[in-house]
Amino acid sequence: MGIRSPIHPKAGGLFLLVLGLLLLGAYTNDQAALAHGKELRIRVSSFVPDTGEPLNRLYRVEVVYAYDEDPVVGAKVSFVASRLGGGPPMGPLRLEPLNEPGLYAAEIRYPLYGSWNVTLSVAGAGEGETSFVEEVVPAGPARDADEVRREVLQLFFSFDWRDVAAIAVRVAHSLAAVVWFSLTGVILVAHWFLPPAARPAVYRRLAGIFLPGTVISLGLLIASGIYSGIYSAPVKAPGIFDFDVMWRIPFGTAYLATIAYKTLALGACVVLAVSIARVLRTASYPVVAGADDSVAIKTIAAPATKTAPLGNDRRLYRLAAANALLGGSLAVAVAVAIYLHYISHLAIFLPD
Numbered sequence: 001m002g003i004r005s006p007i008h009p010k011a012g013g014l015f016l017l018v019l020g021l022l023l024l025g026a027y028t029n030d031q032a033a034l035a036h037g038k039e040l041r042i043r044v045s046s047f048v049p050d051t052g053e054p055l056n057r058l059y060r061v062e063v064v065y066a067y068d069e070d071p072v073v074g075a076k077v078s079f080v081a082s083r084l085g086g087g088p089p090m091g092p093l094r095l096e097p098l099n100e101p102g103l104y105a106a107e108i109r110y111p112l113y114g115s116w117n118v119t120l121s122v123a124g125a126g127e128g129e130t131s132f133v134e135e136v137v138p139a140g141p142a143r144d145a146d147e148v149r150r151e152v153l154q155l156f157f158s159f160d161w162r163d164v165a166a167i168a169v170r171v172a173h174s175l176a177a178v179v180w181f182s183l184t185g186v187i188l189v190a191h192w193f194l195p196p197a198a199r200p201a202v203y204r205r206l207a208g209i210f211l212p213g214t215v216i217s218l219g220l221l222i223a224s225g226i227y228s229g230i231y232s233a234p235v236k237a238p239g240i241f242d243f244d245v246m247w248r249i250p251f252g253t254a255y256l257a258t259i260a261y262k263t264l265a266l267g268a269c270v271v272l273a274v275s276i277a278r279v280l281r282t283a284s285y286p287v288v289a290g291a292d293d294s295v296a297i298k299t300i301a302a303p304a305t306k307t308a309p310l311g312n313d314r315r316l317y318r319l320a321a322a323n324a325l326l327g328g329s330l331a332v333a334v335a336v337a338i339y340l341h342y343i344s345h346l347a348i349f350l351p352d
Helices: 009-036 145-156 161-193 194-229 243-248 252-282 310-349
Strands: 040-047 056-065 076-083 090-094 103-109 114-123 128-136 295-298 306-310
Touching: 009 306, 040 114, 040 128, 056 128, 056 194, 076 103, 090 103, 114 252, 161 194, 161 252, 161 310, 194 252, 194 310, 243 252
Parallel strands: none
Antiparallel strands: 040 056, 056 103, 076 090, 076 114, 114 128, 295 306
């Protein structure tokens, strides 16, 4: 007699749900491709980034749908080249996506001077290919360094409304952080510079603005953080949520680890905010005359008083101090994230 191991109904239902989501995702991708059409248009810009290294070429490739000129996101752009007259073939080499949708780039070093037949092919959301001849010749007369730098910047960077929005969001993010840490900073200042008898009055005034200030500042921190993660990440939207691309770009894993820490730290700030709000109310009332180690707490429901330990003041101080330490670590994480953001771009063009 065999032993039968039945599948739990919940496990079977979960399997069907996952399968359905996968099929829905595949269908959605196919419909998006059909809406734009399969034909692509490829525009290529090439540049010698350093006149002292004439074998190097910097390529920027713009890929759009031929039907509606919408940028192609998530394409796989590859480079192959063969030298006229013989020589070792090159490729296939993969171009990396830039921050702006539809743009891809790579720095290529040719092994020999000469005329090279270059082919750039695109696969993924659509299909397309373009070919041209790249003349790789020794350097001519030296050019002004500022002129070269200006051309490189114009080739890869532009300033438009998206940059203005990113700046506005970062300003809002910074102001929200200042408001949140200032709210808890008042507690630290009161504990350091005021006698115990004078602190409840400060806490009472702070309690009146703590809840709305906390909701607005932490809410703005979360919203602006999500926006920056999508639109101000080292890669195009959906930014850090495109884990496959983030995992492959230079320093991408370190950037994701930094963002993960910032997320956990912000979650800890929310937990601290709830705890501080509770303790702040009990620490906002003066000591009752004749009562040992107690505070009078007036409640809306009952005008009579009850007592709570004066230890609430010390607990409030510890919570505010923990939040200050968390803020310091977040400042370090922000600096690291900004540094990784820029070197992840530069690493694409720097030689190994």
